[in-house]
Amino acid sequence: ATEIQLFFPVPVQGKLANEMENLVARFNSEHPDIKVTPVYTGSYDETNLKTRAAIKAGQPPAAVIMSASFILEYVINGEVEPYDELIAAEGKTPAEFMDDFWPALHGNALIDGKVYGVPFHNSTPLLYYNVRLFEEAGLDPDNPPATWAEWIDAAQKLTRRNGDKVEQWGVMMPTTYDYLGWITSALNMSNGGQYYNQNYAGEVYYDTPTMLGALNLLHDMVFEYKVMPEGVNDANSVTSAFFAGQLGTMILSTGSLSFVRENMKEPYRVAFVPRNVRNAVPIGGASLMMPKGLSEEQKKAGFELVKWLTSPEISGHWSRFTGYFAPNRHAYDSDEMKAFLVEHPDAKVALDQLAHAGSWFATYNTVGVRKALEDEVQAVLSGKKDPAQALKDAQAAADALMRPYVEATALSYLN
Amino acid sequence: MTASRSGSPRLAATILLVAVAVIWVTPFAWMLIASLRPDAAGGADIASLIPSAQSGFGNFVDAWQSGNFPLWYLNTAILCAGVLAVQLVTITCAGYAFARLEFPGRQAFFYLFLMQLMLVPPILIVPNLITLSKFGLYDTLVGVMAPYFASAFGVFLMRQTFRTIPRDFEEAARVDGASRAQIICRILVPLARPGFIAFAIVSVTAHWNEFLWPLMVTSSPSNRVLTVGLASFTRSAESGSQWGLIAAGTLLVAAPLLIAFVLFQRRFVSSFVFTGIK
Amino acid sequence: MTDTTLSGVHLADSARKSRIHETFGVALLLLAPSLVFLALFTYWPVVQVAWQSLTVESFGGATRTGLDNFQRLFADARFARAAQNNIVFAVGTVVPSIVLALAFAVGLQETTRLTSGLRTVFILPVMIPLVAASALFSFIFQPRFGLLDYYLGSLGFGTTNWIGNPDLALWSLMGLTVWKNAGYYMLFFLAGLQAIPDELYESARVEGAKAVQRFRRITLPLLRPTLAFVVVIALLQVLTNVDHIILLTGGGPSDSTNVLLYYIYQQAHENYDIGLAAAATVVTVAALLVISAVSLRTLEHGIHYEG
Amino acid sequence: MAEVRLREIRKSFGETAVLKGISTVIPDRAFVVIVGPSGCGKSTMLRLVAGLERADGGTISIGGRDVGHLEPGDRDIAMVFQNYALYPHMSVAENIGFGLSVRGLPRAEIRERVRRAAEILQIAHLLDRRPRQLSGGQRQRVAMGRAIVRNPKVFLFDEPLSNLDAKLRIVMRTEIKRLHRDLGATSIFVTHDQVEAMTLGDWLIVMNNGHIEQEGAPLDIYARPATAFVAAFIGSPPMNLLEGRVDGSGVEIEGAGRMDIAVPDGLPERAWLGIRPEHLEPCAESDAQLRIVADIVEPQGSETIVHGLFGSRPVVARLDGAARVRPGEALPMRLKPGSMHFFDLDSDRRIA
Amino acid sequence: MAEVRLREIRKSFGETAVLKGISTVIPDRAFVVIVGPSGCGKSTMLRLVAGLERADGGTISIGGRDVGHLEPGDRDIAMVFQNYALYPHMSVAENIGFGLSVRGLPRAEIRERVRRAAEILQIAHLLDRRPRQLSGGQRQRVAMGRAIVRNPKVFLFDEPLSNLDAKLRIVMRTEIKRLHRDLGATSIFVTHDQVEAMTLGDWLIVMNNGHIEQEGAPLDIYARPATAFVAAFIGSPPMNLLEGRVDGSGVEIEGAGRMDIAVPDGLPERAWLGIRPEHLEPCAESDAQLRIVADIVEPQGSETIVHGLFGSRPVVARLDGAARVRPGEALPMRLKPGSMHFFDLDSDRRIA
């Protein structure tokens, strides 16, 4: 049997790691000629690190569940194999292959027309809200805020103070690294913006009116309307407040649907991320990627695994288990899935929002470039900078990080 | 009668120490209580130190079932024992050389050794992984151990310990006709036992608790160690944490060391006393 | 007579030389096991890093040798920030941990049931993985619902965003580090204190020295070698253990908890800027070497008190 | 004025009673030596006076003031320790001046007093050295300097000479005695070396097993030991103690033989007969009261110690330095007049 | 056969020459004591014989075989260290048997030989104990046991008694002497205590500053010290040495006064006059050759040591134990006959 490894991070809990190992065991028993070893590799960042180490060490895994935003860099560094040949061997074109997946996912999967990442589990930001608090504040839970203005208005009603102390917040969202970039770009997109050049890895649009509007919103939520706590909060703080019934609305990933469902004791619902100009959110989550340096058999076996993992059945199963939505459109054709959506209308909302989703950060030096923005947004949230200045600085820092690439590519004719 | 000496200042100091100790132990107390509390994912009173009425071992059961704890314990034990076993040989030899032999360049060699203290694996991950895979040690427990087989800290500790042993013993042994190897094995090593114990504590604690390096070197589930296993409970990317589960998992991982320490606390402390660190 | 003496001297000299060669051989033999592993996993990687720090890689694969990486490094504001944070972090953890450890050790010097218990309490944090401690503290530091805020809140304090406030985050991490490490250093101080003869204290008492005077004028100076050792250990530990920074703050908010090693880690693993990472490593290791050498010299010096 | 009084002092460590009710008065300006075998409680007693330990019962007063509750620093005493307890990190001058400096005396005064003390002890040239740069005797002097600089009412010495070699010990012995004569402070000196005790003390307290066995002037104790224990302990080589059956005309020594000597009246039938080695003298065969076969002969120049056997009993005799004795030689001996001691077999007490 | 010969042995540590050409022969079965002040090189010499140090020049032979290049274990010697160097982690039996065990002897034989050695030393009942469970004297015996069990040709002792208290030291001294008599192996014993040296040695080597000052039988050295150094070193209290101007009818002592004594012929004008303390005896005022004012009086029971002043010169006299002398008392004294020693002022050598 061909022995290959699957590297997988576990973005939620230990149970998922177990489930992943169960899935692989099932795959192995269904494919006697392939032996997949599932390798838990920590967080997305550590998975990235470990994958690079494995590639350098000459023992790459045949498939990695990689944060979608990292893949472009593997392409730039020439460390990843496109799936095109393997797809062609099945008699399909890349476009035909990708057709099974939601259109919103194509942006991160296809690079220069080649399939580098097969979407595995995906998410978008989502607005969660507490029904009881809505009712207490005289808001209609059936009509959640759809625009920024409504959101601010609702948030003000949802915020309760006792002297200096806030007992209940109107809005919270995770603002730690990674999450913050994702949410900021969601707000930017809702403001009609486009935060990176999807066709060129050396360009981001930070110092723009749409981004400024998004930042102003965040700034005002904290300092003008005081409906959101100052500083940086991680997902734990946000969910703790939400579970404690002391938070009106929160932005959190669709990937957390199961988690919230299991732990929230009060009625809650979800809605689209409020818009200013349009409804739009970025895709998040991970794709399956195939590093360079594998034998032909391993590639084939890896692709077999990838196809199996993204098949409608497995995709649907994993979606129901985790809360991520299934990237394979056909997963939703099954009866099981239909029943599930009826039972869980929140999952349906998430799916509906997918129609408005766009692709997720992918540039040269992705993490650094993203952090350049995040550091500045955090400064705004901490009251250290005003939004306009923050964006200028973020743009400058990002440009500096991408300069080597820009000089070697877009500006190269000068040399 | 004893009042003036052990009076108020001493009492005040004791009270202060106890107060600080309470602060020190609170996280553990919380961890214990939270691990017994069902549904501890969040909520207003998650921080309460008052055990919940429906305490139970549900989180431990969940944690235990979420991973292959027996295997992880075994691997971690092998890792610690393996590292320690080889270290004991290397640090004995080198510690003896630095403590007892006068050779040209001794000081230079010693500083060369001490460099290791500063060059921790996070700095050297990539080159070390390449080296390991050249030796076919990538994704093996031996690969996790190998960079630690030499220990500057251990050499330093043993040098200090050997130095506290009067030379008389070695000279008596030489007169008795013992060879250098016999002197080291039969005289110095037994006499330096407290030093070895102290080093063993440091070494085992470090490797039992290490995370990043074993995560990088091993891939196969069969080579997974406790911390890497634990990480699957404690890490979260897109949502909140299951505190009860985390607490239970952490306790499972730390339990062997904690228990060993509580049982042998006096011996541990006194072995540090005799290492010649002063 | 002169003749024989001369040849005697000559003989003795060459005998001494051959003895030196012999001990050198024995020493090498004894150092060899360690040296093999050090060479493979310390020196060789260091050589590579040093070489990488001098290798300038332009986009697309062309390389040359030069100091460009160092120029870029010193021009990088984030490096300066990391270095500055690191100094604050190092001083802010090493000093309180050592002061606390010393206080613990002095207070728990005698072995009684109570002191044994308290010693255990102080050493417990040493025994748990930093990964676990970080998970624990991510909860403790949680605003409002976390352990700290929950109980501070019940004492009437407001909400504090311990690791989400850029002005506070570094200090919170220092608190965690102090909690984690103080017990470890206490062990060494306990050892050091034990080595001070009781007679010295008794003599000082007879001479009328009060407890504070005994501590300042006897304990402290005689603990100097221990102190130097612990300072080295503590500095190295603080500078080389960044698991909790990676796990808790990722260097944020706004880079406020970024430190040198994490900066290196980021350059190497997030920005793939191996040259810059290597240059930063070289600078950091050089600084560590200098600090350790100075402290160790103090240590070696202090040991000569005895006798 | 600086008389030291102990009344019914008791002290135990855990279960073991170390001092079992000690009462004594050490007069002002006296030089009292406490002597006794190792572990008998000498150091404990001294440390109680110093205040380094607290008594379980009884009272201690110094100069008429009850000091039981005072810290050592407030008792106006100074102590010289067996290992000197010099602070290794301070210079000699700092060591000597430490007690003054912790009392906050002005620098100039400290310097002056340290200088004076150093001059008395002839260590003025060493003031800048560290203790480790000093020889044993010099360390001893520094320890003394530290004691005298504060002009205490009472000096306490805990075997301060036992770390010195034989020659130096003798030199320092006379020096301490001279110093006491010059300074005149009450001194309590602990030793287990009876030669030291005899030569140094105006007054001896012989301790054994937690109680006082005998007190008195050294020569009185030597001449009339109150118990067999004191008899054996004081004197070097120690007194020969032979168990014997007493009758009108002499003593029948167990396992040895008969000695025809004039025995005092009123002795019990059996007793210990004690004879100091210097009270045995060789004599003509005809005068012999006992015959000793020399075993080990130790010529010391000024005297010759003969370890011999009287029958099967070991007996030691101290002969003139000029005496030439060969091992194996049989020596006819007799007792110098008035040199017999008798002790009760059961109570150990002197009976004649 | 196991004669030890040193020829022109030199040894330096760094710049300092510690042994400056030592030649001597220690005959088979002799008990030789090397004595000298601290730091004179005694231990170094012993360690050279043991092989623990290498000589810079000269040759050492044991039993006729040059051992300069041999490891200590191959020289067929045994050594007893000052601190005994008993291995704390081994039982007494293991300590004694260690030397046999590293030579790979069969267990049964080791056990048997250890038992025999332990019986000789009367420590058979201690064989299972650890060193720390032993008293000082017992440790000393174990150290001896370790030495004798191997039946070495030569025993080396480096101040083995200096850690014992005064009483025990005297006991162990006689025991070592007895042991030597029984075993008969060549023994070299280093000490700085001249009493020990005198009482133990068949033969004394007095060292000073890296060279041999005098060799000889103990009493010969005592009676006729070859140099002023030896005169002062051997004897306790040491010989009084007074600088004086010699004329036909006596000696005019510098800073003291005139002594009318019969002086040998052929002396230089000025010389050291040496008088042992026991050669001064109190006499009638009319017979007095010198007058000594008592300063410190040390009664020891069996004798009384008087430290006094002859004019401005300190002089020590050893009087009878019965003598009662008060400090400040002036004592008329005279010399016992034939008790004067004269040494050259420059070379220190004996001249009469």
Ligand SMILES: Nc1ncnc2c1ncn2[C@@H]1O[C@H](COP(=O)(O)OP(=O)(O)OP(=O)(O)O)[C@@H](O)[C@H]1O
């Ligand atoms: N701190 C202590 N704890 C327990 N026992 C003690 C302590 N100090 C002394 N002792 C015991 O008390 C007894 C008397 O001790 P002390 O030191 O007074 O004897 P000593 O007469 O001074 O003997 P030495 O001549 O050996 O110094 C000994 O048996 C000793 O073991």
Ligand SMILES: Nc1ncnc2c1ncn2[C@@H]1O[C@H](COP(=O)(O)OP(=O)(O)OP(=O)(O)O)[C@@H](O)[C@H]1O
């Ligand atoms: N290993 C060494 N390195 C340097 N100097 C040394 C060494 N061993 C001895 N010496 C020096 O050599 C001299 C003689 O030392 P040695 O130990 O032989 O004297 P000793 O006569 O035994 O004195 P003591 O009676 O004090 O033991 C001393 O000045 C000593 O400092």
Ligand SMILES: [Mg+2]
């Ligand atoms: Mg004592």
Ligand SMILES: [Mg+2]
């Ligand atoms: Mg010596």
